[in-house]
Amino acid sequence: MTVKLDIKLQRNKFLLNVKLKAPPGVTVIFGPSGSGKTTLLRVISGLETATQGDVSIDGVNLLGVPPHRRAVGYVFQEPRLFPHLNVLGNLKFPQRMSRGFGLQSLGEVIDLLELEPLLHCYPNVLSGGEAQRIALGRALVSNPKCLCLDEPLSALDQALKERILPYLERLKDKIQIPILYVTHDAAEMARLADNIVLMRNGSNVLSGLVDDVLSDPTAVPFLGVRSAGTVVSARVMPRDPISGLAVVSFAGGKLFLPELLQQEGSIIRIRIPAQDIILALRKPKEISALNILSGQISRIHQGQGPGVMVQFKVGKTLFLARLTQYSATRMDLKKGQNIFAIIKVSAFDPAGIGT
Amino acid sequence: MSWISFSSVELQAVTLSLWVAMVSVILSLPAAIAVAHLLARKQFWGHSFLNALVHLPLVLPPVVTGYVLLVAFGRKGIFGPVLEAFGLQLAFTSAGAALAAAVMAFPLIVRSIRLAIEAVDPELEEAASTLGASPLFIFFYVTLPLILPGILAGSVVGFAKALGEFGATITFVSNIPGETQTIASAIYSLLQVPGREFSVLRMIGVSIFLSFGALIISEFLARKMVRR
Numbered sequence: 001m002t003v004k005l006d007i008k009l010q011r012n013k014f015l016l017n018v019k020l021k022a023p024p025g026v027t028v029i030f031g032p033s034g035s036g037k038t039t040l041l042r043v044i045s046g047l048e049t050a051t052q053g054d055v056s057i058d059g060v061n062l063l064g065v066p067p068h069r070r071a072v073g074y075v076f077q078e079p080r081l082f083p084h085l086n087v088l089g090n091l092k093f094p095q096r097m098s099r100g101f102g103l104q105s106l107g108e109v110i111d112l113l114e115l116e117p118l119l120h121c122y123p124n125v126l127s128g129g130e131a132q133r134i135a136l137g138r139a140l141v142s143n144p145k146c147l148c149l150d151e152p153l154s155a156l157d158q159a160l161k162e163r164i165l166p167y168l169e170r171l172k173d174k175i176q177i178p179i180l181y182v183t184h185d186a187a188e189m190a191r192l193a194d195n196i197v198l199m200r201n202g203s204n205v206l207s208g209l210v211d212d213v214l215s216d217p218t219a220v221p222f223l224g225v226r227s228a229g230t231v232v233s234a235r236v237m238p239r240d241p242i243s244g245l246a247v248v249s250f251a252g253g254k255l256f257l258p259e260l261l262q263q264e265g266s267i268i269r270i271r272i273p274a275q276d277i278i279l280a281l282r283k284p285k286e287i288s289a290l291n292i293l294s295g296q297i298s299r300i301h302q303g304q305g306p307g308v309m310v311q312f313k314v315g316k317t318l319f320l321a322r323l324t325q326y327s328a329t330r331m332d333l334k335k336g337q338n339i340f341a342i343i344k345v346s347a348f349d350p351a352g353i354g355t
Numbered sequence: 356m357s358w359i360s361f362s363s364v365e366l367q368a369v370t371l372s373l374w375v376a377m378v379s380v381i382l383s384l385p386a387a388i389a390v391a392h393l394l395a396r397k398q399f400w401g402h403s404f405l406n407a408l409v410h411l412p413l414v415l416p417p418v419v420t421g422y423v424l425l426v427a428f429g430r431k432g433i434f435g436p437v438l439e440a441f442g443l444q445l446a447f448t449s450a451g452a453a454l455a456a457a458v459m460a461f462p463l464i465v466r467s468i469r470l471a472i473e474a475v476d477p478e479l480e481e482a483a484s485t486l487g488a489s490p491l492f493i494f495f496y497v498t499l500p501l502i503l504p505g506i507l508a509g510s511v512v513g514f515a516k517a518l519g520e521f522g523a524t525i526t527f528v529s530n531i532p533g534e535t536q537t538i539a540s541a542i543y544s545l546l547q548v549p550g551r552e553f554s555v556l557r558m559i560g561v562s563i564f565l566s567f568g569a570l571i572i573s574e575f576l577a578r579k580m581v582r583r
Contacts, residue, residue, distance in 0.1 A: 047484070082483075142486045
């Protein structure tokens with residue numbers, strides 16, 4: 001199943017003008033507030049009418065079809081659970097309308113999101129994280145052809161986010177439908193995205209596969225310098241016997257990491273923020289940092305601010321480092337040059353590490 | 356004869372009043388829910404006109420409302436011949452008393468239900484639509500259960516109003532003992548006759564008891580709604 005859209009929606013002075021294709025998997029829609037991310041999801045789900053253009057799932061045009069006949073699941077920023085129904089009642093609500101396709105059974109959803117102990121609670125006694133998990137489950141029970149998640153974690157604190165993200169990661173492996181995920185959190189994006197769509201002022205300015213977009217220095221202005229950074233896929237190796245640190249190997253080398261929750265042998269995704277990488281021309285000795293990677297500069301991008309984005313390759317893996325323009329000039333960095341990249345072990349934010 | 360025992364005329368007035376109040380509330384509920392939903396959720400041409408029309412019986416002198424009913428539904432009124440064709444007579448009958456009470460209670464019932472509907476978050480209805488629920492389904496399975504306390508509270512207030520209705524009732528259906536004489540009009544008649552103080556007191560006692568009970572029930576339901 002693939003969602004395709006090519007839409008225009010004028011509202012007062014704001015123009016939403018988006019053309020995109022979302023294949024099965026997670027497409028993260030990233031952008032500052034006011035860039036039209038939520039409106040885009042509302043157009044897809046049919047909550048926003050007065051749209052021109054095409055919205056289709058698998059070639060079936062949806063424009064003009066009311067929301068209840070679109071089979072587009074939606075999880076809002078707030079859980080929006082029905083207060084007069086208990087958790088089970090909320091989960092069963094979509095079942096009363098028999099939508100006749102690819103049944104995702106109630107039991108499967110309850111298992112996947114571990115909702116069993118909550119089934120007989122009423123929404124007013126649930127925590128924010130529990131309520132949002134139920135909202136997600138309820139959307140899944142409706143057997144959607146496409147799932148829209150509108151900043152589902154934004155109302156939760158960091159600790160709660162950490163507890164829900166693994167559910168989303170599991171969900172993503174389990175269901176083969178397009179999931180459109182709106183967020184402005186780079187760590188969430190890095191953990192969940194298969195594809196990225198960058199939004200600015202109502203238009204999608206850049207879209208593509210997660211690795212391509214995140215390693216593209218020209219995407220940085222749209223991500224924000226603090227959100228810039230690549231995602232590295234790596235395999236968890238046996239713990240280093242001397243230092244006791246966790247070790248992962250990626251296409252290009254090894255990295256030392258602080259504590260890891262994932263099991264040995266599993267593949268994880270690690271976000272490495274561009275601002276946490278130091279570049280050196282010679283291999284540094286007598287330095288506290290443990291991760292020293294040898295790489296080659298593949299691209300240098302001059303931004304509008306005081307910074308420079310340097311893209312370099314370690315083996316087959318692309319990294320981004322953010323330096324000041326002064327450093328880049330002083331070091332006389334050029335494309336093709338060999339450099340050493342230094343990453344502190346403690347630079348790895350556990351929030352940016354997922355499966 | 357003890358001063359506390361009711362005469363048959365008094366008893367008839369009490370049972371008629373209860374019957375009239377019950378029937379008027381039951382009959383006006385579906386329309387009240389529809390009108391309240393329309394006023395709370397829909398934007399349309401004539402919105403404020405409908406709103407004013409619904410509230411008119413609340414501000415008009417009841418005698419005027421009664422007279423309008425007589426002009427409309429009296430035997431020689433505008434709809435009189437139509438009603439007669441169906442074998443229905445409203446003026447000077449207990450059915451007419453129920454109609455008068457319903458018209459007078461209607462604004463109060465609509466008001467209460469409308470407030471309840473406005474308290475329902477439209478975002479819940481939106482969420483329901485993304486789960487595959489049609490507008491009709493949403494109304495019956497999301498909106499209606501959520502406004503149930505408001506409907507009950509409105510019914511109780513409407514019931515109390517209908518119970519005490521006097522002006523429109525006496526104008527439209529007169530004051531015939533055993534036929535159209537309610538508690539209120541019975542008290543009015545009894546006050547005209549000297550020496551019927553105990554009778555008046557008994558009817559007043561019943562009035563206070565019923566109205567007070569209705570208000571307490573309504574308050575209880577309203578509080579229950581707020582707690583959700």
